Amino acid sequence: MAAGMALILGVVKVINLSHGAFFTLGAYVAYALAERGVESPLAAAPLAAVIAFAFGVFLGKSFVNPARAHPFALPVGTLACALLFEQAAQMVWGPHPLSIEAGEPWIGPGGLVIRQWGVIAFLSSAALLGGLKWVLSARPGLPLRLIAEDEEIAGSLGMDVEAIRYLTFGGACAMAAAAGALLSPSGAVTPTMGRAPLLLSLVVVIVAGMDSVAAIFLLSIGLGIFGNACAWLLSPQWSYVALLAVVCLLLSARPAGIVVLAGRRD
Amino acid sequence: MAVRTGSYPRLPFLLIGSASLFLHFFSLVLLADPTFAASRPDALKIGVLAPLSGPYAAGGTSFVQAATLAVEQANAEGGVFGQQVTIVVGDTQGRVDVAKAEALRLVSREKVSALVGAYLSEETVGVMEVAAAHRTVLLVPVAATAEITDLVRREYARYRYVFRVGYSLPQWAEMIGAFLSDRKVRRYAFIGAGIRWNRELGETLERIVGPQGIAPAYTAYYSPGNPAFDTVAVAAAAASPDIVILADPGRNSVSLLKRLREAAPALPALSIGGALGDARLAASIPLSAPVYVQAAAWRGVSPAATEYVERYEHRFGAPPVGYSDTLPYDAITVLVAAWRKAGSGATETVVAVLEREAFAGVAGMYRFDAAHQAHWGTGPGALRGTFVRWERGGARIVFPRR
Numbered sequence: 001m002a003a004g005m006a007l008i009l010g011v012v013k014v015i016n017l018s019h020g021a022f023f024t025l026g027a028y029v030a031y032a033l034a035e036r037g038v039e040s041p042l043a044a045a046p047l048a049a050v051i052a053f054a055f056g057v058f059l060g061k062s063f064v065n066p067a068r069a070h071p072f073a074l075p076v077g078t079l080a081c082a083l084l085f086e087q088a089a090q091m092v093w094g095p096h097p098l099s100i101e102a103g104e105p106w107i108g109p110g111g112l113v114i115r116q117w118g119v120i121a122f123l124s125s126a127a128l129l130g131g132l133k134w135v136l137s138a139r140p141g142l143p144l145r146l147i148a149e150d151e152e153i154a155g156s157l158g159m160d161v162e163a164i165r166y167l168t169f170g171g172a173c174a175m176a177a178a179a180g181a182l183l184s185p186s187g188a189v190t191p192t193m194g195r196a197p198l199l200l201s202l203v204v205v206i207v208a209g210m211d212s213v214a215a216i217f218l219l220s221i222g223l224g225i226f227g228n229a230c231a232w233l234l235s236p237q238w239s240y241v242a243l244l245a246v247v248c249l250l251l252s253a254r255p256a257g258i259v260v261l262a263g264r265r266d
Numbered sequence: 267m268a269v270r271t272g273s274y275p276r277l278p279f280l281l282i283g284s285a286s287l288f289l290h291f292f293s294l295v296l297l298a299d300p301t302f303a304a305s306r307p308d309a310l311k312i313g314v315l316a317p318l319s320g321p322y323a324a325g326g327t328s329f330v331q332a333a334t335l336a337v338e339q340a341n342a343e344g345g346v347f348g349q350q351v352t353i354v355v356g357d358t359q360g361r362v363d364v365a366k367a368e369a370l371r372l373v374s375r376e377k378v379s380a381l382v383g384a385y386l387s388e389e390t391v392g393v394m395e396v397a398a399a400h401r402t403v404l405l406v407p408v409a410a411t412a413e414i415t416d417l418v419r420r421e422y423a424r425y426r427y428v429f430r431v432g433y434s435l436p437q438w439a440e441m442i443g444a445f446l447s448d449r450k451v452r453r454y455a456f457i458g459a460g461i462r463w464n465r466e467l468g469e470t471l472e473r474i475v476g477p478q479g480i481a482p483a484y485t486a487y488y489s490p491g492n493p494a495f496d497t498v499a500v501a502a503a504a505a506s507p508d509i510v511i512l513a514d515p516g517r518n519s520v521s522l523l524k525r526l527r528e529a530a531p532a533l534p535a536l537s538i539g540g541a542l543g544d545a546r547l548a549a550s551i552p553l554s555a556p557v558y559v560q561a562a563a564w565r566g567v568s569p570a571a572t573e574y575v576e577r578y579e580h581r582f583g584a585p586p587v588g589y590s591d592t593l594p595y596d597a598i599t600v601l602v603a604a605w606r607k608a609g610s611g612a613t614e615t616v617v618a619v620l621e622r623e624a625f626a627g628v629a630g631m632y633r634f635d636a637a638h639q640a641h642w643g644t645g646p647g648a649l650r651g652t653f654v655r656w657e658r659g660g661a662r663i664v665f666p667r668r
Contacts, residue, residue: 090323094324094327095318095323095324095326095327096324096327096328096544096546096547096584097324097516097517097520097541097544097547098546098547099520099524099546099547099550099551100550101550101552102524102528102550102552104552105528113528113529115528185524186521186524187495187517187518187520187521187524188517188518188520188521188541188547190324190517191323192321193517227494228494228496228497230494231488231494231497231498232497232500232501235486235487236486236487236488236489236493236494236497236498237460237487237488237489239489239494239497240489240494241489
């Protein structure tokens, strides 16, 4: 999810506050499939990604691209889209929490508990990020890199910048929906479930910087471990506060993010 | 980046804005549809305050559905004073300021004859001020903080319009204590959200069950916005309690229970907050160890309870959870009965009737004490609540033993 957010920030150059809504969409797709007897999040993730890609492309083409020139309008507009989706989800599925069976955990050596959905989600996100890293460093990712660096040069080279932008937006939305589908068995499915992941991925992207997929991946894991360590050592209520305090410290020390590639132009 | 000073692309904004407003109002109208008050100026109006948006929307929706059902039942029985009863809903959003503003709107603009609500303790204490200032009867179904009835006791003249139908925290703790004792629990873990009534209930429970030799092995309150469930579940399991008490009224209890089952598959859990009373959720919960739910009433407790559950299920497509729906249903039932017994909607007359009489509800017979608190607990004549255990085929009543 954070990688998708970074893509949108880097290529489309907008803060997409509707990203959490696509996460929620993915979870509801998984729930809808589970209700029909298909209880595997792995089966739900591709379907959720396709649906979210279509919605994302529509949103990118009809709203994000035209409104891009007005930097203050986009966060408000994408937030409105997120609230609109939450309201629609509440009308379709109701406000009550829904749930998908998580399956029995695997018990490893020494009583180590290994969650099925956790392993699936981790491997899927690692594969997704690996693929993204490859795309960005190889020839197919050249237009994305060029647009992220300088849109005018990309345009002068004959690239369809507008199309690449909304396709990127759709792709990032698809990543958020896949994440939502994969993580849906972990808790309850509700219309507002995308809010917390949205905030956390925004934090991860801003702190990690948008230049390194590996940094985003490692920082996501690091912040997760840090939050749990604080909950264990201090109190569960302090984990969130402590995490945000560390984020503030990191940003005051390196406002451009932890990893900024050498030679990057601002 | 260059910022163009030309006109905004208005169409997308207009579309999104209009769609948002349409969806919002359409959903509110749908919720209140059967008894939508605006078109019935001659009707007797009850103001219902519940969170229909925000983190407690699920509980608030059940609240309004149950209120709707109770009013339909009252009207099917002929209404009150020959008039139909309607509800006017105020969305409190789970916020004190909004709850007070909505209460004020219902009383001064909608001219409701009585209020029922709100949902959270914080909201309800705020709404009490509006009810007191406007001398309007307020029935409190679910908010449990002791402050509500303490205020009535201390400042009777000001707050005499407030009656709590639901259980207070000490009564709640007493009922939970009786259940723990029945299950031979000696050490329990108490896990809740960092909200007022969760904390107060944890402290009250510890004080009430202490003399019975029951003590907390682990207590934790998490941030509802971003709870650290993994850590909480592992820490709770490491403390080796006999049972884990889940106090969160919302979706978090589902996530936490899933983590608990991973950390300690054989550890029993008791949900007292309501969410796990939902049969749809229960179907996805791992039942490797007992999952108990505490409710005000349940199907099979009495003919009235069974009839209520069946009507609710028929009307809304899913059975009630037994807490955030059953208590509001009873609050409206008690109010309507008080109006009928009083023969008038005059506030002082209704207050006198509520203080004096007994009222039949789904959970049993309601009587109010000097602090206007319904008599819940374990003593003679008290409303006792119900504890059920989820099994693959449904829920089985396990306490009080019958």
